[in-house]
Amino acid sequence: xxxxxxFHLCDxxxxxxxxIYAIFSAMKKTASAMELKPEEMVVVTGIGCHGRLNNYLKAxxxxxxxxxxxxxxxxxxxxNKRLKVIAxxxxxxxxxxxxxxxxxxxxxxxxxxxxxxxxxxFGLTQGQTSPTxxxxxxxxxxxxxxxxxxxxxPHLALVSGGTFIARGFSGAPKQLxxxxxxxxxxxxxxxxxxxSPCVTHNLMNTYDWFRKNTFDVDQEEGYDPMNRExxxxxxxxxxxxxxxxxxxxxxxxxxxxxxxxxxxxxxGEMFINQNKVDKILNKFE
Amino acid sequence: xxxxxxxMIAGKAGDGVLFTGNVLAKILKRQGWEIVTYRxxxxxxxxxxxxxxIRASLKKIHGRADKIDVLMAFDCDAIxxxxxxxxxxxxxxxxxxxxALIKPKDRxxxxxxxFPMRTLAKEKFGNEIFKxxxxxxxxxxxxxxxxxxxxxxxxxxxxxxxxxEVVRRNIEAIHLGCEKAKKIVEKRERHLLKRKKDVNKLLIxxxxxxGLGALVAGCRFFAAYPICPATEIWQWLIHNFPDNKGxxxxxxxxxxxxxxxVGASYAGVRAMTSTSGPGASLMMEGFGLAGMTEVPLVVxxxxxxxxxxxxxxxxxxxxxMQWIHGSHGDFPRIVLSPGTxxxxxxxxxxxxxxxxxxxxxxxxxxxxxxxxxxxTVDKFNLDKIxxxxxxxxxKKDLLxxxxxxxxQFTQDGxxxxxxxxxxxxxxxxxxxEHDEWGYRDETSQNRTKMxxxxxxxxxxxxxxxxxxxxxxxxxxxxxxxxxxSTYGSIKEAMDQxxxxxxxxxxxxxxxxxPFLDKDVKEFILTCKxxxxxxxxxxxxxxxxxxxxxSIQTELIxxxxxxxxxxxxxxxxxxxxxxx
Numbered sequence: 018x019x020x021x022x023x024f025h026l027c028d029x030x031x032x033x034x035x036x037i038y039a040i041f042s043a044m045k046k047t048a049s050a051m052e053l054k055p056e057e058m059v060v061v062t063g064i065g066c067h068g069r070l071n072n073y074l075k076a077x078x079x080x081x082x083x084x085x086x087x088x089x090x091x092x093x094x095x096x097n098k099r100l101k102v103i104a105x106x107x108x109x110x111x112x113x114x115x116x117x118x119x120x121x122x123x124x125x126x127x128x129x130x131x132x133x134x135x136x137x138x139f140g141l142t143q144g145q146t147s148p149t150x151x152x153x154x155x156x157x158x159x160x161x162x163x164x165x166x167x168x169x170x171p172h173l174a175l176v177s178g179g180t181f182i183a184r185g186f187s188g189a190p191k192q193l194x195x196x197x198x199x200x201x202x203x204x205x206x207x208x209x210x211x212x213s214p215c216v217t218h219n220l221m222n223t224y225d226w227f228r229k230n231t232f233d234v235d236q237e238e239g240y241d242p243m244n245r246e247x248x249x250x251x252x253x254x255x256x257x258x259x260x261x262x263x264x265x266x267x268x269x270x271x272x273x274x275x276x277x278x279x280x281x282x283x284x285g286e287m288f289i290n291q292n293k294v295d296k297i298l299n300k301f302e
Numbered sequence: 303x304x305x306x307x308x309x310m311i312a313g314k315a316g317d318g319v320l321f322t323g324n325v326l327a328k329i330l331k332r333q334g335w336e337i338v339t340y341r342x343x344x345x346x347x348x349x350x351x352x353x354x355x356i357r358a359s360l361k362k363i364h365g366r367a368d369k370i371d372v373l374m375a376f377d378c379d380a381i382x383x384x385x386x387x388x389x390x391x392x393x394x395x396x397x398x399x400x401x402a403l404i405k406p407k408d409r410x411x412x413x414x415x416x417f418p419m420r421t422l423a424k425e426k427f428g429n430e431i432f433k434x435x436x437x438x439x440x441x442x443x444x445x446x447x448x449x450x451x452x453x454x455x456x457x458x459x460x461x462x463x464x465x466x467e468v469v470r471r472n473i474e475a476i477h478l479g480c481e482k483a484k485k486i487v488e489k490r491e492r493h494l495l496k497r498k499k500d501v502n503k504l505l506i507x508x509x510x511x512x513g514l515g516a517l518v519a520g521c522r523f524f525a526a527y528p529i530c531p532a533t534e535i536w537q538w539l540i541h542n543f544p545d546n547k548g549x550x551x552x553x554x555x556x557x558x559x560x561x562x563x564v565g566a567s568y569a570g571v572r573a574m575t576s577t578s579g580p581g582a583s584l585m586m587e588g589f590g591l592a593g594m595t596e597v598p599l600v601v602x603x604x605x606x607x608x609x610x611x612x613x614x615x616x617x618x619x620x621x622x623m624q625w626i627h628g629s630h631g632d633f634p635r636i637v638l639s640p641g642t643x644x645x646x647x648x649x650x651x652x653x654x655x656x657x658x659x660x661x662x663x664x665x666x667x668x669x670x671x672x673x674x675x676x677x678t679v680d681k682f683n684l685d686k687i688x689x690x691x692x693x694x695x696x697k698k699d700l701l702x703x704x705x706x707x708x709x710q711f712t713q714d715g716x717x718x719x720x721x722x723x724x725x726x727x728x729x730x731x732x733x734x735e736h737d738e739w740g741y742r743d744e745t746s747q748n749r750t751k752m753x754x755x756x757x758x759x760x761x762x763x764x765x766x767x768x769x770x771x772x773x774x775x776x777x778x779x780x781x782x783x784x785x786x787s788t789y790g791s792i793k794e795a796m797d798q799x800x801x802x803x804x805x806x807x808x809x810x811x812x813x814x815x816p817f818l819d820k821d822v823k824e825f826i827l828t829c830k831x832x833x834x835x836x837x838x839x840x841x842x843x844x845x846x847x848x849x850x851x852s853i854q855t856e857l858i859x860x861x862x863x864x865x866x867x868x869x870x871x872x873x874x875x876x877x878x879x880x881x
Contacts, residue, residue: 056725061565064733071730072741077722078730079568080742081561082591088558092565092573093722095549096523100569100722121554278547283570283721285547287520287689294684297514297542301504302681 019049024058026075036187036213036224037067037134043185043193044074044103044132051198058101061090063115065107066141066215067134084115087122087131094129097281098272101201102129109139112148112168119170123177126205128270132197133170133208136215137222144218154221171263172252174208175245181207182248182264187214188224189260192235196262205270212260227258235261304493305360308367309441311434312353312384313376315346318434322374323354324676325455326438330358331505331678332451334498338790339676340366342866345530345614351379360496364642364677364790368871372444374437376419378403388412393491395440415440415486422478432475439479444487446494452476502681508646508672511679512602513538515650516574518687521600522548523566523573525559530614531670532576532604556581560588560601568597568731570694570721572654576602578670579612582621586629589663593633595731596709596717596756598657598692602650602666604673607865616865617670619786620838622846625665626815632753634760636664637815638768641789643679645812646672649768651687656766659692660759661716667814669837671787671867693718700726707738711751715759760816767813770821774807780877781829783822783857785811785843787867788835794870799877806877811843819850826855833877839863 024045031037048058058076062068064083071078077100081089090104111119111133122131138156139145145158149170153162171182181203185193193211200207212227234240234251240261241247248264276282311323323339331337335358343352357367369389375381375396385404388394390411394401398416401409417440419433426432442452453473460469506514513535516524524539526532540550553559559575566573577585582603592599605621607613625637636656640649646668653664695718700706708729710717717738720727730740735752737743743752774796784792789810796806809825811818826832826847834844834857841859848857860876862868 054725056728057723059569059722069742072732075728077728078740079565079595080730080732080734081564082587082733085557085561085588085591088553088561089565089568091551092523092525092562092567093569094565095551095562096566096569096571096573097721097723117554118558121558275549275551280547282522282547282549282566285522285571287522287572288687289518289546289684291685293545294518297517298504298681298684301506301510302500 019052019054021045021049024048024055024075027073029069029073031066031069032217034216035066036136036211036215037070039187039190039193040132040134040211040213041070041073043190043197046194047197047201051201053101057099058103059093061086061093061102061104063106063110064141065110065139067105067107067110070105084110084113084118086110087115087118090129091122091125091127094127095272095276095282097283098128098276099281103132103201104129105132105134107140108133108135108137108147108149112170120173120177123174123179123206123208126178126180126271128205128272130197130200130207130209133210134213135170135210136213136219138215138219140215140218169252170210171208175248175252175264179208179264180205180266180268183207183209183262184212184258184260185209186212186227186231186260188227192233192261199262203265204273205268230256231258231260233260234263304495306357306363306367307371307495308355308357308369309372309374310353310355310370310384310387311374312351312380314348315343315350315352316348317376318431319352319354319376322434322438323356325452325459326441327356327676328455328505329447329451330356331503332455332500333448333495334500335359336361336363337505337676337678338363338365341674343615351383353380353384364793365787365867366869368869372441374441376433376437393444395437413491415483417482417486419479422482423475426478427471427475432471435472435475436479436482439476440483442476443480443483444492446492448497449477449480503678504681505676505678506643507534507674507676508643508668509534509604509674510538511643511646512650512666512668513542514682515647516654517542517546517548518684519572519651519654520689521572521574521654522546523563523571524548524575525551525553525562525566525573526575526577527553527556527559527581529578529581531606531674532578532602534674535576535602535604556584557588560585561591564588564592564595564597564599567599568595568721574600574602576604578604579606579608579614580610582624586624589635590629590631590633591733592663593629593635594733596661597731598661599663600653600657600666601663602668605667605669613865615670617787617867618837618863618865619669619788620842620863621667622814622842625667626846632757634660634662634757635815636660636662636760637667637813638664639667639785639812639814640672641786641810641812643677644682647682652768655688655690658694659690659716659766660763661692661719662759667786669787692716695720695724695727697724700724708740709736709738709752709755711738711755714762715755715757763816767816767818770812770818770825771810772807772825773810775805776807776828778805778807779830780804780806781825781832782806782808782835782873782877783811783825783832783843783847784808784835785814788837791868791870791873792835795873795877798870798874802878804878804881814846817846817850822847823851823853826853829855831858831880832856833858833860833880835860835868835873837862837867
């Protein structure tokens with residue numbers, strides 16, 4: 018029987034009240050509830066406050082470059098499909114510098130889980146405007162207010178062929194646990210964006226702000242997450258932001274399609290027998 | 303008797319220049335000749351001028367020749383562009399009407415055979431494209447090429463992809479050209495090429511060789527973004543990986559490619575990416591990540607002409623400094639520079655062993671010339687492939703380890719490596735500076751120790767590195783230094799110099815980093831004059847040598863940044879002039 022503390026390496030040092038504590042806790046809870054083993058779990062992070070997460074979590078961890086968590090995570094999973102691979106990024110990592118990788122990872126649909134810690138600010142670099150900020154957002158990088166439109170990760174995932182799109186909130190930990198577990202169980206790329214307030218640099222998008230500006234589809238009777246059109250309409254609402262399991266579609270993952278042999282690549286035979294080599298060389302004669 | 307012959311096929315992209323050349327190369331190879339091909343084509347699919355030279359020789363050759371002996375011209379442009387490269391006594395096969403337009407000076411000492419290839423193609427096959435096979439048929443008559451071999455080659459090339467009918471029509475076109483030539487070409491104008499037995503030779507490109515090398519080295523993961531002239535490595539792997547349980551992934555860009563390979567390699571599978579030009583620049587970031595995280599990484603850079611998009615389909619050696627000094631920060635890396643096909647194979651296998659042994663990125667630095675052109679090589683012996691995974695731990699090894707440190711300080715700087723899924727091996731891999739366990743540690747004490755740990759990994763690597771080779775008479779006072787694909791032109795230039803009574807020796811540098819100062823210095827000190835052959839503008843190899851030693855000897859640069867490789871004469875002439 019695994020316990021939460023089996024995944025706890027040391028106490029984090031994020032700012033007190035930071036939304037990411039809830040994510041850290043949800044990951045440990047989910048991992049223990051699912052009876053995962055720390056050695057079979059690989060947590061890949063990018064650059065930002067979230068990047069420290071795998072320094073505190075007991076599992077194999079890879080802290081990569083800014084924006085490159087997804088390519089590394091996909092490489093890990095494809096090399097050893099038996100691993101549970103969870104990539105974690107901030108909104109800058111996922112939607113700014115790593116946006117290209119994000120969209121392509123969604124459409125590639127490798128069987129990994131991606132948690133995007135969306136605090137609507139660049140926290141680690143002391144509070145610049147993020148791609149997820151609304152127009153007019155004032156920060157040290159946009160003192161006269163942001164002139165750019167906000168970017169919506171779940172929306173982009175939906176139009177890029179996403180097969181699991183969910184949004185949680187650090188202020189709603191039970192739902193977050195549920196969403197992360199569902200995401201890990203999903204066959205294919207699962208996106209869980211988490212509204213995670215930054216208590217130091219973003220005094221606008223606070224816990225209260227998120228409570229007032231979101232609505233939870235998990236609470237709505239009759240919401241069908243298999244319906245792509247409904248999810249689209251839901252995400253079109255830019256005033257009230259949708260939370261919960263927004264969309265899910267069953268089907269084969271990239272791994273299912275390309276890794277048709279049972280053995281993971283990492284355990285495959287490295288030597289090629291002489292017959293095969295001869296056959297290959299004959300083509301050049 | 304002809305011992306060495308270069309046939310240039312020239313026309314427009316879309317004329318089948320490449321195909322015709324590949325068929326010709328294979329025919330000559332099967333007649334027992336040594337082959338080197340030379341592609342000169344634009345970054346364009348149809349419409350622009352393109353040419354492809356097939357050089358065949360009875361002795362071992364490695365690069366293109368000084369002159370062309372036969373020009374097969376599909377149009378006027380082809381003649382105007384290349385007539386001056388045709389050697390005296392050379393032959394031009396062309397439609398015919400354009401001959402009158404050539405200046406008498408350029409026409410002299412050459413034989414023109416007017417060949418109504420377009421008319422014939424249209425009349426007999428209703429399609430002008432067959433002109434290429436008709437002209438090839440003409441060449442077959444002149445050079446007395448074996449028609450049965452030709453039929454086999456055409457069948458092998460087309461049967462699977464295009465079916466019997468296409469095979470039949472192409473063979474028919476060749477026969478038609480051959481018959482026509484009997485009427486046009488006089489017997490004394492024929493040059494009957496010797497037919498030898500084709501024993502144990504392969505006709506293969508450097509890119510295909512590297513793909514093969516990766517496969518037999520146990521590489522089972524490859525991720526890349528399409529880019530000329532590296533794509534053939536990928537193409538080869540995509541056909542050969544599925545049977546051998548390997549995976550090829552097409553990524554969204556080179557950033558993803560290198561990072562995905564880092565991820566796969568970290569998870570324990572041998573992994574590689576390949577690129578060129580701008581792709582190599584994009585990979586600089588991930589290159590540093592592999593250096594910092596000590597993840598084994600193999601990158602092939604098939605160098606093309608830069609900067610920026612440059613000349614995407616042409617050869618240069620201008621990425622040396624980028625890989626030796628590139629990415630921000632200091633970290634150990636190994637840069638290999640193969641000079642022959644055999645070395646392309648050996649160095650690829652070696653690259654994987656070095657990457658795992660020293661837990662650092664290894665760059666296989668080749669050029670478009672070696673990448674895309676075909677050469678004959680003695681059949682590779684792949685019986686005894688050595689796979690050395692270095693300090694990779696097994697699950698069993700880890701059972702006895704209580705407090706596993708992935709980045710443990712060791713005497714040689716190399717730490718035992720566990721991979722995900724191994725119990726007791728759990729660790730962190732950090733792009734940030736980290737402690738022995740892999741967790742972030744920014745203290746200057748740790749930083750200093752970690753930096754020294756990483757940097758000293760290659761201190762004891764000499765035994766595993768590829769020492770430079772010295773060719774020619776060791777007592778010669780003229781020294782030539784080169785790396786990579788300049789090998790062939792330098793060796794032939796030495797022969798040309800010898801014919802003129804000048805003895806030279808050649809230091810072939812096969813590993814650019816770690817730089818083997820001692821060996822290079824020793825060589826230079828035995829020379830009175832030293833020439834460094836660099837297929838780039840700034841003399842990157844010469845700069846590298848100068849940066850590593852204090853010597854009185856002047857290094858005379860022989861440079862070429864024209865988009866072409868050196869011909870032997872491009873090396874021998876400057877040396878003669880400088881003496």
